[in-house]
Amino acid sequence: MSKELINQNYYLISVAIIVLAFVVFFFSYEKKKPQAREIVTLAVMSAIAIASRAAFAAIPFFKPMLGIIMITGMAFGSGAGFLTGAVSGFVSNFIFGQGPWTPWQMFAYGVGGALAGFLAKKGIMNEKKKLRTAVIGYVIIQAIVGPLLDVCSIFTMGNTVAKEYVLSIFASGFIPNAIHGLATFLTLLLLCKPMMEKLNRMKLKYGMMSEEADEI
Numbered sequence: 001m002s003k004e005l006i007n008q009n010y011y012l013i014s015v016a017i018i019v020l021a022f023v024v025f026f027f028s029y030e031k032k033k034p035q036a037r038e039i040v041t042l043a044v045m046s047a048i049a050i051a052s053r054a055a056f057a058a059i060p061f062f063k064p065m066l067g068i069i070m071i072t073g074m075a076f077g078s079g080a081g082f083l084t085g086a087v088s089g090f091v092s093n094f095i096f097g098q099g100p101w102t103p104w105q106m107f108a109y110g111v112g113g114a115l116a117g118f119l120a121k122k123g124i125m126n127e128k129k130k131l132r133t134a135v136i137g138y139v140i141i142q143a144i145v146g147p148l149l150d151v152c153s154i155f156t157m158g159n160t161v162a163k164e165y166v167l168s169i170f171a172s173g174f175i176p177n178a179i180h181g182l183a184t185f186l187t188l189l190l191l192c193k194p195m196m197e198k199l200n201r202m203k204l205k206y207g208m209m210s211e212e213a214d215e216i
Contacts, residue, residue, distance in 0.1 A: 078117035
């Protein structure tokens, strides 16, 4: 079997895994029967995230979008965080360009939002500990979201999966991931508290997305 065919199989399997993850998260969220105002709120948060990516398009790799996605996950839970990340990744690429990298971005951004929701539920990320929350956001980008996007490069930009090639991809992604992490760090440090206060007031006023409803 040729290397090209092996690489193609790896790519198809990876996309299949991502699609399966989408199905699990979307199904678990849909069975909660969210209210219309909850869907609208997530749509608004996705729009803010997309606008934040577009606003800094001139600065390479500096994308505050994950900070907004993480705040959404912290406020409304892992399912909402994943949905916001996936939708934001897909829609924002109508501006930046669709391609084989799109499902990887949707999945990676969704994972970032879901992790923030999980850590917020455990009391690890919250608006009262802004610096700690911002640092954790940076670590999530550098250690998880960034490497997931680097894996996409391995499958979509190369003709070999040799060890040296893989290591070079991860090494070359360190600085872009660090810049992306910095954008996330600053977004959480500056916006987490004011945005969380507003979102928490909405939750309290309208009874939106309670913790019980967020169980997956």
